[in-house]
Amino acid sequence: MNVPAAWYLVLAALLFGIGAFGLLTRRSALIMFMCIELMLNAVNLTFVTFARTLSDISGQAIVFFVMVVAAAEVTVGLGIVVSVFRRRSSTSVDELSEMKG
Amino acid sequence: MKLVIPSIHYLAILPILIFFGVALALVLASALARGKVPLAVATSSVVLAGVATIVVTYFQWRCVSRSGASTTIAHAIVLDDFSIVASAVIALSVIMTALVAHDWAVRERVSGVEFHILALAASSGALLMTQANDLIVIFLGLEILSIGLYVLVAFDRHRSKSSEAALKYFLLGGFASAIFIYGAALVYGATGSTNLTSISYFLGSNVLLRPGLLYAGGALLLVGFAFKIAAVPFHLWSPDVYEGAPTPVTGLMASIVKVGAFAALLRVLISALGTQLDTWRPILWILIVLTTVVGASVALVQRNVKRMLAYSSINHAGFILLGVWAGTIRGTAATLFYVITYAPIVVATFAIVTLIGGVGDEHHSIERYQGLARRQPWLGGALAILLLSQLGAPLTTGFYAKFAVLASVVDAGGGALALIALISAAIAAFFYLRWAMALYSDDHLDAARVRVPLATGLVIGFGVAVTIVFGVWPGPLATLAQHATVLFTP
Numbered sequence: 001m002n003v004p005a006a007w008y009l010v011l012a013a014l015l016f017g018i019g020a021f022g023l024l025t026r027r028s029a030l031i032m033f034m035c036i037e038l039m040l041n042a043v044n045l046t047f048v049t050f051a052r053t054l055s056d057i058s059g060q061a062i063v064f065f066v067m068v069v070a071a072a073e074v075t076v077g078l079g080i081v082v083s084v085f086r087r088r089s090s091t092s093v094d095e096l097s098e099m100k101g
Numbered sequence: 102m103k104l105v106i107p108s109i110h111y112l113a114i115l116p117i118l119i120f121f122g123v124a125l126a127l128v129l130a131s132a133l134a135r136g137k138v139p140l141a142v143a144t145s146s147v148v149l150a151g152v153a154t155i156v157v158t159y160f161q162w163r164c165v166s167r168s169g170a171s172t173t174i175a176h177a178i179v180l181d182d183f184s185i186v187a188s189a190v191i192a193l194s195v196i197m198t199a200l201v202a203h204d205w206a207v208r209e210r211v212s213g214v215e216f217h218i219l220a221l222a223a224s225s226g227a228l229l230m231t232q233a234n235d236l237i238v239i240f241l242g243l244e245i246l247s248i249g250l251y252v253l254v255a256f257d258r259h260r261s262k263s264s265e266a267a268l269k270y271f272l273l274g275g276f277a278s279a280i281f282i283y284g285a286a287l288v289y290g291a292t293g294s295t296n297l298t299s300i301s302y303f304l305g306s307n308v309l310l311r312p313g314l315l316y317a318g319g320a321l322l323l324v325g326f327a328f329k330i331a332a333v334p335f336h337l338w339s340p341d342v343y344e345g346a347p348t349p350v351t352g353l354m355a356s357i358v359k360v361g362a363f364a365a366l367l368r369v370l371i372s373a374l375g376t377q378l379d380t381w382r383p384i385l386w387i388l389i390v391l392t393t394v395v396g397a398s399v400a401l402v403q404r405n406v407k408r409m410l411a412y413s414s415i416n417h418a419g420f421i422l423l424g425v426w427a428g429t430i431r432g433t434a435a436t437l438f439y440v441i442t443y444a445p446i447v448v449a450t451f452a453i454v455t456l457i458g459g460v461g462d463e464h465h466s467i468e469r470y471q472g473l474a475r476r477q478p479w480l481g482g483a484l485a486i487l488l489l490s491q492l493g494a495p496l497t498t499g500f501y502a503k504f505a506v507l508a509s510v511v512d513a514g515g516g517a518l519a520l521i522a523l524i525s526a527a528i529a530a531f532f533y534l535r536w537a538m539a540l541y542s543d544d545h546l547d548a549a550r551v552r553v554p555l556a557t558g559l560v561i562g563f564g565v566a567v568t569i570v571f572g573v574w575p576g577p578l579a580t581l582a583q584h585a586t587v588l589f590t591p
Binding site for chain 2: 023
């Protein structure tokens with residue numbers, strides 16, 4: 001059975017949408033962080049699908065770059081979350097309200 | 102199957118190699134050395150790396166004027182006059198920041214070389230962005246730049262504002278990057294390539310029957326860029342991050358992010374999507390109106406100078422976008438001129454803010470500046486000149502920069518847009534002047550004098566000198582910008 005490429009694109013768009021929605025509505029820094037990862041993985045799915053439909057290998061190669069970038073972001077992001085958590089014992093972004101204006 | 106290794110033109114990527122190489126060498130040195138590597142060693146290596154890069158750009162310039170612009174590494178990296186000028190400006194900003202950061206680190210008792218390593222690594226991302234000829238390379242440059250800056254923003258562990266700002270910057274920056282790369286994926290799907298030259302060729306030789314995919318991709322790319330340059334309505338992170346970050350880092354962010362992001366934006370919009378000019382222009386129009394007007398008006402009510410400068414830089418981003426909107430060679434030249442004159446001014450301004458902030462980097466209310474020019478005429482006068490230049494007063498580089506972008510927009514038929522931007526400049530003039538007047542007020546004449554360390558003094562002096570010399574005599578810089586606008590086009 002052959003699943004049409006468009007379905008993968010729709011799935012990727014849905015995943016991306018879920019990620020973006022979660023990022024804008026959830027208040028825990030860790031969950032927001034996971035949402036960014038979800039968005040990046042939706043992008044990977046899009047790239048692979050297009051690589052298949054275009055019969056072009058570069059789309060698949062790009063996925064590795066995106067994965068490496070996502071891994072690098074995790075490293076730095078978790079470090080920042082930990083440094084905020086040490087100070088406040090909470091990862092909720094609602095409490096990050098020292099600066100206003 | 103045979104693996105073909107693309108040929109590499111090493112002169113083209115030498116600036117990136119120098120920056121990243123020196124950063125790695127410093128990492129190794131600090132790991133291997135017994136005890137700590139002295140701060141002075143790190144600062145001088147950064148300055149040397151910057152000077153070496155500027156020397157390299159001279160040879161690149163000669164190479165390009167001899168044999169023309171070229172691409173290398175499977176057409177992913179481009180070497181043209183535009184990238185050379187932008188690289189030189191980034192190197193200059195990094196040198197200035199390193200000197201300011203040196204004095205800041207001595208004052209705040211920050212030992213270790215991590216600051217300089219991160220600054221070099223982040224700037225290598227900005228350098229990559231100026232030379233990128235592929236959406237994926239732009240993305241990589243953007244990420245190298247941003248990830249380095251996330252850590253730099255969180256660098257001041259004694260202030261909770263610093264890590265708070267870093268978390269905000271990280272979450273919104275990651276969001277923007279994800280949007281950008283999704284846009285790249287859609288453009289790839291629509292055109293079959295991520296290479297800017299191939300995209301432009303494809304769009305020039307094909308008519309898209311269903312351009313929806315391309316439009317969606319282009320719009321997402323634009324949103325990603327708008328986040329990075331802090332264009333309204335994607336600017337909300339910028340004031341908090343400017344305020345929370347250590348002040349030298351704020352100066353670095355304001356300069357190299359703008360240079361890198363605008364260079365990449367010009368390449369994407371003009372060289373890749375140039376055929377779609379009529380589609381992206383209206384979006385940019387709205388973005389510019391919002392950015393210039395909101396940036397200038399919200400700055401009026403700020404009492405914290407770092408937040409005020411954040412909104413002022415939003416206003417500047419709107420002005421720089423004007424040149425992009427024009428979409429002509431003249432507009433590109435104006436954009437480049439604006440960016441290269443803005444970078445040294447903003448680094449020097451934040452150098453003064455670093456000094457006035459005092460130990461702990463906490464005193465940034467505008468009251469601190471009252472009477473500064475009466476207590477210390479040189480320091481206060483320097484700040485007044487830098488502010489006048491940001492305002493766009495005649496005889497400073499800011500005037501010619503604003504004039505050039507506005508002229509290019511009027512040329513391209515955007516009279517109304519130019520008028521709105523001009524009104525926003527008038528609003529912005531109010532808070533620059535209020536700040537400059539505060540410097541000369543009679544209050545707080547007995548407040549403590551601020552000590553100006555040598556390195557920071559040099560940076561401030563250089564910023565003021567650039568502003569005045571090229572403000573009175575903009576010919577050479579304008580010619581340079583004119584010359585450097587021949588983007589690599591197929």
